[in-house]
Amino acid sequence: MATETGPGPQVPLNRQRVLRAAVSVADARGIESLTMRSLAEALGVEAMSLYYHVANKEAILDGVVEVIMGEIDEAVNRADVPAAEDGWKTALRARILAARGVLLRHPWAPGVFGTRTTTSLAVVRYFDAVVGVLRAGGFSYDLIHHALHALGSRALGFTQELFEPANNDGDDDAATEMLEQLVDQVPYVVEMMGEVAHDDPDSTLGWCDDQVEFEFGLDLILDGLERLRATA
Amino acid sequence: MATETGPGPQVPLNRQRVLRAAVSVADARGIESLTMRSLAEALGVEAMSLYYHVANKEAILDGVVEVIMGEIDEAVNRADVPAAEDGWKTALRARILAARGVLLRHPWAPGVFGTRTTTSLAVVRYFDAVVGVLRAGGFSYDLIHHALHALGSRALGFTQELFEPANNDGDDDAATEMLEQLVDQVPYVVEMMGEVAHDDPDSTLGWCDDQVEFEFGLDLILDGLERLRATA
DNA sequence: ACCTGAACACCGTTCAAGT
């Protein structure tokens, strides 16, 4: 719970504690407030001490990816169903939704994944397991290769949300009003929102159920892959 | 071509010139070197002058998105095929591939799109046109809504490339060697790469044809949507 | 109306120095 407590380092710092504290800081105060100085403060240490344990901030972000991937591995191991019994689609779906559960607890993580330039071994290992599931399901490597590209980051449980952090501060009325003034600029979108909102009286401008939509897109891709596999 | 030439501002600066110069700087030297000071220098002006024309750097990045979306609109208008004649799938596919062509010229742009918190009107207008194409193709708004989520950023021609900027500096041998030492850690990936490389002797570690893979994923989704539309 | 200089708070990082 607490990122660190007490005065200064009774026990010497190490790389693992630095990385875990970085995740905690990002969780608690957002990734943009993760600085060498704020991280050091959370650890009860001076900023310069961090450089004894990690090369620089980039290395910290690389390490943060490893920590998150470790959490994903844990979640998958807890949730995964055997591929042989229920088929590849069920197994892969469960794996991806488990990964998604982890990333929902670290909403800043997808952005960090996107900024890494060197390929993380932990990420490759994750994809290796995905390839294994598909292989056990009878896919050719050629189709598996295409499949990985089709899934993209969805294989890790996230998608690039283009409209995500809209300020949903309860002012749905103001937002609706604004949209009404845009009727001539985006007529189809306005009509769509009106109709879907009408079908589901509970839905307002925050009308998208992220989980439902993620599963819709995931199933669309998985179903398409199953069709290709069966006719290959 | 030149971002600006000559000494200082003969003609007064304005918002449009600031934004276009920002795109030029990002194209030429990368998004990370787009700073208020470097942008000002490219415009032959002091950094503080920029604040007369834009609120702050965030506003510049918002404006950059508008500029890019303008280029996409141009490209789409040049390339788009009428929806009525060739069907919605052909029209949407052409539209998305036109957008992709623009983003390939600005490889830093997807990252900027990802960082924007306020929703860009230009982006919403683009998606409005996508909704229009699907609507003309006989989709229900409910299915269109799901479709937008399934497409995600792919509707704009990009995907979150998790393994993109690998240092492809000709040292494929070294990379292959490294991978061979990982055989026990990622056996399926190694086997996959060996087999696909064997099928196509030209392909090495830079073995993925981005355009081919993008179109594969796009078609997978579009074909799945067509099936859902037809059976609805 | 449009641009600038000086200054501020904040970054990541280096390096010699402490214990």
Added chain:
DNA sequence: ACCTGAACACCGTTCAAGT
């Protein structure tokens, strides 16, 4: 072995001041 203080180059930004 592990941590620190002082310093550096670089950010975005404010504000009063220039023309």
